[in-house]
Amino acid sequence: MAGTAVPDAGSDTSDPGRQSRRSRPRLDRAGLRADLRATLPDASLAVLITGLIFAWLWVRVENGTSSTVQVMPHLADRQHWMYWLCQAFGWSALLWAYITVLLGLLRSGTRPPWRLLTAARTEKLHRTTGLTTIALMFLHAFLLFLEFVRSNHGDSGTWVGRVASAFAESFVPGYYPSGTGRLAILIGLLAFYLAIPLSLAYYLRHATGARMWRALHRFIIVVYVLSVWHTLLYGTSVWFDGLFRSLVWALQVPLGLLLLLRLARPARPSERLGVREERRPPPAVFAARLSGRLVVAAAVAGVVVVVATGVDGGRSPGVPSPGTWPEPWVVWAGLGLLVAAAAVTAHRLRPSRATARRAVARRATEPDASRQAVD
Secondary structure: OOOOOOOOOOOOOOOHHHHHHHHOOOOOHHHHHHHHHHHHHHHHHHHHHHHHHHHHHHHHHHOOOOHHHHHOHHHHOHHHHHHHHHHHHHHHHHHHHHHHHHHHHHHHEOOOOOOOOOHHHHHHHHHHHHHHHHHHHHHHHHHHHHHHHHHOOOOOOOHHHHHHHHHHHHHOOOOOOOOOHHHHHHHHHHHHHHHHHHHHHHHHHHHHOHHHHHHHHOOHHHHHHHHHHHHHHHOHHHOEOOHHHHHHHHOHHHHHHHHHHHHHOEOOHHHOOOOOHHHOOOHHHHHHHHHHHHHHHHHHHHHHHHHHHOOOOOEOOOOOOOOOOOOHHHHHHHHHHHHHHHHHHHHHOOOOHHHHHHHHHHHHHHHHHHHHHHO
Protein backbone atom coordinates (compact mmCIF):
# COMPACT_ATOMS: atom_id res chain seq x y z
CA MET A 1 0.00 0.00 0.00
CA ALA A 2 1.36 3.40 -0.97
CA GLY A 3 2.09 5.69 1.92
CA THR A 4 1.14 9.34 2.23
CA ALA A 5 3.42 11.63 0.25
CA VAL A 6 5.59 13.76 2.50
CA PRO A 7 7.14 16.94 1.09
CA ASP A 8 10.89 17.42 1.29
CA ALA A 9 12.17 19.39 4.21
CA GLY A 10 13.69 21.96 1.88
CA SER A 11 10.47 22.58 -0.08
CA ASP A 12 7.91 25.26 0.73
CA THR A 13 4.40 24.18 -0.21
CA SER A 14 2.71 26.58 2.18
CA ASP A 15 3.55 29.67 0.12
CA PRO A 16 1.53 29.72 -3.11
CA GLY A 17 3.11 33.02 -4.08
CA ARG A 18 6.59 31.49 -4.07
CA GLN A 19 5.40 28.51 -6.08
CA SER A 20 3.75 30.85 -8.61
CA ARG A 21 6.89 32.95 -8.82
CA ARG A 22 9.01 29.88 -9.52
CA SER A 23 6.63 28.51 -12.14
CA ARG A 24 5.94 31.82 -13.88
CA PRO A 25 8.41 32.48 -16.73
CA ARG A 26 10.39 35.71 -16.62
CA LEU A 27 9.83 36.12 -20.36
CA ASP A 28 6.25 36.59 -21.54
CA ARG A 29 6.54 34.01 -24.31
CA ALA A 30 2.78 33.80 -24.85
CA GLY A 31 2.52 37.55 -25.36
CA LEU A 32 5.54 37.58 -27.66
CA ARG A 33 4.14 34.75 -29.77
CA ALA A 34 0.78 36.51 -30.01
CA ASP A 35 2.42 39.76 -31.10
CA LEU A 36 4.59 37.94 -33.64
CA ARG A 37 1.47 36.39 -35.16
CA ALA A 38 -0.22 39.80 -35.19
CA THR A 39 2.85 41.24 -36.94
CA LEU A 40 2.26 39.19 -40.11
CA PRO A 41 -0.15 41.67 -41.79
CA ASP A 42 2.02 44.59 -40.70
CA ALA A 43 5.21 42.91 -41.94
CA SER A 44 3.56 41.96 -45.23
CA LEU A 45 2.65 45.60 -45.82
CA ALA A 46 6.23 46.60 -44.96
CA VAL A 47 7.61 44.15 -47.54
CA LEU A 48 5.19 45.54 -50.16
CA ILE A 49 6.25 49.12 -49.37
CA THR A 50 9.91 48.05 -49.55
CA GLY A 51 9.30 46.59 -53.00
CA LEU A 52 7.73 49.85 -54.17
CA ILE A 53 10.68 51.84 -52.80
CA PHE A 54 13.10 49.45 -54.54
CA ALA A 55 11.27 49.96 -57.84
CA TRP A 56 11.33 53.74 -57.36
CA LEU A 57 15.07 53.72 -56.65
CA TRP A 58 15.71 51.53 -59.69
CA VAL A 59 13.68 53.79 -61.98
CA ARG A 60 15.77 56.74 -60.83
CA VAL A 61 18.92 54.77 -61.66
CA GLU A 62 17.60 53.91 -65.13
CA ASN A 63 16.56 57.46 -66.03
CA GLY A 64 19.75 59.03 -64.64
CA THR A 65 18.19 61.04 -61.80
CA SER A 66 19.64 59.03 -58.90
CA SER A 67 21.84 61.08 -56.61
CA THR A 68 23.41 57.82 -55.44
CA VAL A 69 24.79 57.17 -58.92
CA GLN A 70 26.19 60.71 -58.98
CA VAL A 71 28.17 59.83 -55.86
CA MET A 72 29.06 56.24 -56.84
CA PRO A 73 28.60 55.73 -60.63
CA HIS A 74 29.52 52.02 -60.52
CA LEU A 75 26.29 51.26 -58.65
CA ALA A 76 24.32 51.80 -61.87
CA ASP A 77 25.36 48.27 -62.87
CA ARG A 78 22.54 45.75 -62.39
CA GLN A 79 24.80 43.39 -60.43
CA HIS A 80 24.50 45.77 -57.47
CA TRP A 81 20.77 45.08 -57.03
CA MET A 82 21.36 43.92 -53.42
CA TYR A 83 22.72 47.34 -52.55
CA TRP A 84 19.53 48.96 -53.85
CA LEU A 85 17.37 46.47 -51.97
CA CYS A 86 19.43 47.29 -48.87
CA GLN A 87 18.60 50.97 -49.41
CA ALA A 88 14.90 50.14 -49.84
CA PHE A 89 14.82 48.22 -46.56
CA GLY A 90 16.58 51.13 -44.87
CA TRP A 91 13.90 53.57 -45.97
CA SER A 92 11.04 51.25 -44.98
CA ALA A 93 12.73 50.69 -41.60
CA LEU A 94 12.85 54.46 -41.03
CA LEU A 95 9.20 54.79 -42.08
CA TRP A 96 8.13 52.01 -39.68
CA ALA A 97 10.24 53.51 -36.90
CA TYR A 98 8.43 56.81 -37.47
CA ILE A 99 5.04 55.09 -37.24
CA THR A 100 6.10 53.17 -34.12
CA VAL A 101 7.25 56.31 -32.30
CA LEU A 102 4.08 58.13 -33.37
CA LEU A 103 1.86 55.35 -31.98
CA GLY A 104 3.90 55.19 -28.78
CA LEU A 105 3.55 58.91 -28.16
CA LEU A 106 -0.18 58.78 -28.84
CA ARG A 107 -0.59 55.87 -26.43
CA SER A 108 1.54 57.24 -23.59
CA GLY A 109 0.29 60.82 -23.65
CA THR A 110 -3.10 62.30 -23.05
CA ARG A 111 -5.83 60.71 -25.12
CA PRO A 112 -6.24 62.39 -28.56
CA PRO A 113 -9.66 63.93 -29.32
CA TRP A 114 -10.37 61.50 -32.15
CA ARG A 115 -11.34 57.87 -31.55
CA LEU A 116 -10.19 56.11 -34.69
CA LEU A 117 -8.01 53.88 -32.50
CA THR A 118 -8.75 52.68 -29.00
CA ALA A 119 -5.96 52.74 -26.42
CA ALA A 120 -5.62 48.95 -26.53
CA ARG A 121 -5.51 48.90 -30.33
CA THR A 122 -2.93 51.69 -30.40
CA GLU A 123 -0.71 49.85 -27.93
CA LYS A 124 -1.02 46.60 -29.91
CA LEU A 125 -0.07 48.35 -33.14
CA HIS A 126 2.83 50.04 -31.37
CA ARG A 127 4.22 46.66 -30.35
CA THR A 128 3.74 45.00 -33.73
CA THR A 129 5.21 47.88 -35.72
CA GLY A 130 8.14 47.87 -33.30
CA LEU A 131 8.83 44.19 -34.03
CA THR A 132 8.54 44.86 -37.75
CA THR A 133 10.98 47.76 -37.46
CA ILE A 134 13.61 45.53 -35.86
CA ALA A 135 13.21 42.99 -38.67
CA LEU A 136 13.53 45.71 -41.32
CA MET A 137 16.65 47.11 -39.67
CA PHE A 138 18.19 43.65 -39.63
CA LEU A 139 17.39 43.09 -43.32
CA HIS A 140 18.89 46.49 -44.13
CA ALA A 141 22.19 45.44 -42.54
CA PHE A 142 22.01 41.85 -43.81
CA LEU A 143 21.63 42.89 -47.45
CA LEU A 144 24.59 45.23 -47.07
CA PHE A 145 26.52 42.22 -45.74
CA LEU A 146 25.49 40.14 -48.78
CA GLU A 147 26.53 42.95 -51.13
CA PHE A 148 29.90 43.19 -49.43
CA VAL A 149 30.37 39.42 -49.75
CA ARG A 150 29.40 39.46 -53.44
CA SER A 151 31.64 42.40 -54.32
CA ASN A 152 34.52 41.29 -52.04
CA HIS A 153 34.48 44.71 -50.44
CA GLY A 154 37.35 43.83 -48.11
CA ASP A 155 39.57 42.54 -50.98
CA SER A 156 40.12 39.22 -49.24
CA GLY A 157 41.82 36.36 -51.04
CA THR A 158 39.63 33.62 -49.52
CA TRP A 159 35.91 33.06 -49.08
CA VAL A 160 36.33 32.78 -45.32
CA GLY A 161 38.14 36.10 -45.22
CA ARG A 162 35.56 37.65 -47.56
CA VAL A 163 32.65 36.60 -45.35
CA ALA A 164 34.43 37.57 -42.13
CA SER A 165 35.37 40.99 -43.46
CA ALA A 166 31.86 41.62 -44.79
CA PHE A 167 30.32 40.54 -41.48
CA ALA A 168 32.61 42.83 -39.47
CA GLU A 169 31.94 45.84 -41.70
CA SER A 170 28.18 45.25 -41.64
CA PHE A 171 27.52 44.13 -38.06
CA VAL A 172 30.43 45.17 -35.83
CA PRO A 173 30.09 48.78 -34.59
CA GLY A 174 33.19 50.83 -35.27
CA TYR A 175 34.85 48.34 -37.64
CA TYR A 176 34.02 50.07 -40.93
CA PRO A 177 37.32 51.79 -41.65
CA SER A 178 36.89 54.76 -43.97
CA GLY A 179 34.84 57.64 -45.29
CA THR A 180 31.49 58.79 -44.01
CA GLY A 181 30.61 55.17 -43.21
CA ARG A 182 33.15 55.21 -40.40
CA LEU A 183 30.69 57.34 -38.44
CA ALA A 184 27.37 56.61 -40.16
CA ILE A 185 27.51 52.80 -40.00
CA LEU A 186 28.56 53.02 -36.35
CA ILE A 187 25.48 55.15 -35.61
CA GLY A 188 23.19 52.85 -37.56
CA LEU A 189 24.43 49.70 -35.84
CA LEU A 190 24.13 51.26 -32.39
CA ALA A 191 20.54 52.16 -33.24
CA PHE A 192 19.86 48.56 -34.28
CA TYR A 193 21.46 46.96 -31.22
CA LEU A 194 19.80 49.40 -28.82
CA ALA A 195 16.40 48.84 -30.45
CA ILE A 196 16.39 45.13 -29.56
CA PRO A 197 16.51 45.30 -25.72
CA LEU A 198 14.61 48.58 -25.44
CA SER A 199 11.78 47.27 -27.64
CA LEU A 200 11.63 43.80 -26.12
CA ALA A 201 11.71 45.08 -22.52
CA TYR A 202 7.91 44.85 -22.51
CA TYR A 203 8.06 41.06 -22.64
CA LEU A 204 10.29 41.01 -19.54
CA ARG A 205 7.96 43.19 -17.48
CA HIS A 206 7.10 40.29 -15.11
CA ALA A 207 10.75 40.16 -14.08
CA THR A 208 11.55 43.89 -14.11
CA GLY A 209 8.24 45.34 -12.94
CA ALA A 210 6.01 47.68 -14.92
CA ARG A 211 7.68 50.89 -13.75
CA MET A 212 11.15 49.75 -14.81
CA TRP A 213 10.25 48.57 -18.28
CA ARG A 214 8.26 51.74 -18.99
CA ALA A 215 11.16 53.90 -17.90
CA LEU A 216 13.68 51.90 -19.94
CA HIS A 217 11.42 51.85 -22.97
CA ARG A 218 11.41 55.65 -23.06
CA PHE A 219 15.07 55.55 -24.09
CA ILE A 220 13.80 54.18 -27.43
CA ILE A 221 13.52 57.76 -28.65
CA VAL A 222 17.34 57.76 -28.78
CA VAL A 223 17.15 54.86 -31.25
CA TYR A 224 14.91 56.89 -33.51
CA VAL A 225 17.17 59.94 -33.34
CA LEU A 226 20.18 57.78 -34.24
CA SER A 227 18.24 56.25 -37.14
CA VAL A 228 17.37 59.66 -38.60
CA TRP A 229 20.95 60.82 -38.07
CA HIS A 230 22.25 57.72 -39.87
CA THR A 231 19.89 58.38 -42.79
CA LEU A 232 20.75 62.06 -43.21
CA LEU A 233 24.45 61.32 -42.88
CA TYR A 234 24.75 58.24 -45.12
CA GLY A 235 21.57 57.96 -47.19
CA THR A 236 22.79 58.76 -50.67
CA SER A 237 19.20 59.42 -51.79
CA VAL A 238 19.28 62.48 -49.50
CA TRP A 239 22.99 63.13 -49.92
CA PHE A 240 22.52 66.47 -51.69
CA ASP A 241 20.41 69.49 -50.83
CA GLY A 242 16.90 69.21 -52.20
CA LEU A 243 13.22 68.65 -51.59
CA PHE A 244 13.53 65.05 -50.41
CA ARG A 245 16.14 65.85 -47.76
CA SER A 246 14.09 68.84 -46.59
CA LEU A 247 11.03 66.58 -46.36
CA VAL A 248 12.87 64.17 -44.05
CA TRP A 249 13.73 67.09 -41.78
CA ALA A 250 10.19 68.51 -41.91
CA LEU A 251 8.60 65.20 -40.94
CA GLN A 252 10.44 65.32 -37.62
CA VAL A 253 8.56 68.46 -36.53
CA PRO A 254 5.22 66.70 -35.79
CA LEU A 255 6.98 64.01 -33.75
CA GLY A 256 8.94 66.63 -31.83
CA LEU A 257 5.81 68.62 -31.04
CA LEU A 258 3.98 65.47 -29.97
CA LEU A 259 6.87 64.51 -27.71
CA LEU A 260 6.87 67.99 -26.21
CA LEU A 261 3.12 67.75 -25.61
CA ARG A 262 3.64 64.30 -24.06
CA LEU A 263 6.18 65.76 -21.62
CA ALA A 264 4.09 68.85 -20.85
CA ARG A 265 0.84 66.91 -20.30
CA PRO A 266 1.69 63.35 -19.29
CA ALA A 267 -1.17 60.91 -18.82
CA ARG A 268 0.10 59.77 -15.40
CA PRO A 269 -0.08 62.40 -12.63
CA SER A 270 3.12 61.00 -11.09
CA GLU A 271 5.07 62.07 -14.20
CA ARG A 272 3.99 65.70 -14.18
CA LEU A 273 6.54 68.41 -13.60
CA GLY A 274 4.98 69.53 -10.33
CA VAL A 275 5.57 73.28 -10.40
CA ARG A 276 3.45 73.87 -7.35
CA GLU A 277 5.32 73.52 -4.10
CA GLU A 278 2.95 70.97 -2.60
CA ARG A 279 3.18 68.71 -5.66
CA ARG A 280 6.86 69.14 -6.48
CA PRO A 281 8.89 65.89 -6.64
CA PRO A 282 12.37 65.57 -5.08
CA PRO A 283 14.84 68.18 -6.40
CA ALA A 284 16.83 65.68 -8.51
CA VAL A 285 13.69 64.36 -10.19
CA PHE A 286 12.34 67.88 -10.73
CA ALA A 287 15.65 69.01 -12.28
CA ALA A 288 15.78 65.96 -14.58
CA ARG A 289 12.20 66.47 -15.79
CA LEU A 290 12.70 70.19 -16.34
CA SER A 291 15.98 69.60 -18.20
CA GLY A 292 14.36 66.99 -20.43
CA ARG A 293 11.57 69.33 -21.40
CA LEU A 294 13.98 72.17 -22.14
CA VAL A 295 16.22 69.91 -24.28
CA VAL A 296 13.25 68.65 -26.31
CA ALA A 297 11.93 72.20 -26.77
CA ALA A 298 15.35 73.36 -27.97
CA ALA A 299 15.63 70.40 -30.35
CA VAL A 300 12.20 71.05 -31.85
CA ALA A 301 13.04 74.74 -32.28
CA GLY A 302 16.31 73.75 -33.97
CA VAL A 303 14.54 71.44 -36.44
CA VAL A 304 12.01 74.18 -37.24
CA VAL A 305 14.89 76.60 -37.97
CA VAL A 306 16.55 74.00 -40.23
CA VAL A 307 13.32 73.48 -42.18
CA ALA A 308 12.62 77.22 -42.44
CA THR A 309 16.13 78.20 -43.57
CA GLY A 310 16.92 75.15 -45.70
CA VAL A 311 20.37 74.87 -44.11
CA ASP A 312 20.11 71.15 -43.43
CA GLY A 313 23.65 69.84 -43.85
CA GLY A 314 23.17 68.52 -47.39
CA ARG A 315 26.04 68.38 -49.89
CA SER A 316 26.24 70.34 -53.13
CA PRO A 317 26.99 68.51 -56.41
CA GLY A 318 30.55 68.99 -57.57
CA VAL A 319 31.69 70.35 -54.21
CA PRO A 320 34.01 68.20 -52.06
CA SER A 321 32.24 66.82 -49.00
CA PRO A 322 33.31 68.30 -45.69
CA GLY A 323 34.71 66.04 -43.02
CA THR A 324 32.26 64.24 -40.78
CA TRP A 325 31.64 65.36 -37.25
CA PRO A 326 31.76 64.26 -34.50
CA GLU A 327 34.53 61.74 -34.23
CA PRO A 328 33.43 58.18 -33.41
CA TRP A 329 34.81 58.45 -29.89
CA VAL A 330 32.20 61.12 -29.15
CA VAL A 331 29.45 58.68 -30.16
CA TRP A 332 30.96 55.99 -27.96
CA ALA A 333 31.10 58.44 -25.05
CA GLY A 334 27.44 59.30 -25.62
CA LEU A 335 26.60 55.59 -25.63
CA GLY A 336 28.39 55.23 -22.30
CA LEU A 337 26.31 58.04 -20.80
CA LEU A 338 23.13 56.47 -22.17
CA VAL A 339 23.97 53.07 -20.69
CA ALA A 340 24.84 54.69 -17.37
CA ALA A 341 21.52 56.57 -17.33
CA ALA A 342 19.62 53.37 -18.16
CA ALA A 343 21.48 51.48 -15.42
CA VAL A 344 20.71 54.16 -12.82
CA THR A 345 17.06 54.15 -13.91
CA ALA A 346 16.85 50.36 -13.67
CA HIS A 347 18.49 50.37 -10.22
CA ARG A 348 16.21 53.11 -8.92
CA LEU A 349 13.02 51.46 -10.18
CA ARG A 350 13.89 47.85 -9.44
CA PRO A 351 10.96 46.15 -7.67
CA SER A 352 11.40 45.69 -3.93
CA ARG A 353 10.87 42.28 -2.37
CA ALA A 354 7.65 43.43 -0.72
CA THR A 355 6.31 44.72 -4.03
CA ALA A 356 7.29 41.49 -5.76
CA ARG A 357 5.57 39.39 -3.08
CA ARG A 358 2.37 41.43 -3.40
CA ALA A 359 2.42 41.11 -7.20
CA VAL A 360 3.03 37.37 -7.05
CA ALA A 361 0.27 36.87 -4.48
CA ARG A 362 -2.13 38.89 -6.62
CA ARG A 363 -1.30 36.83 -9.70
CA ALA A 364 -1.67 33.62 -7.70
CA THR A 365 -5.23 34.54 -6.68
CA GLU A 366 -6.30 35.62 -10.17
CA PRO A 367 -7.12 32.08 -11.40
CA ASP A 368 -9.26 31.41 -8.32
CA ALA A 369 -11.14 34.68 -8.79
CA SER A 370 -11.77 33.96 -12.46
CA ARG A 371 -12.99 30.45 -11.62
CA GLN A 372 -15.42 31.85 -9.04
CA ALA A 373 -16.71 34.35 -11.60
CA VAL A 374 -17.38 31.52 -14.06
CA ASP A 375 -19.12 29.45 -11.39
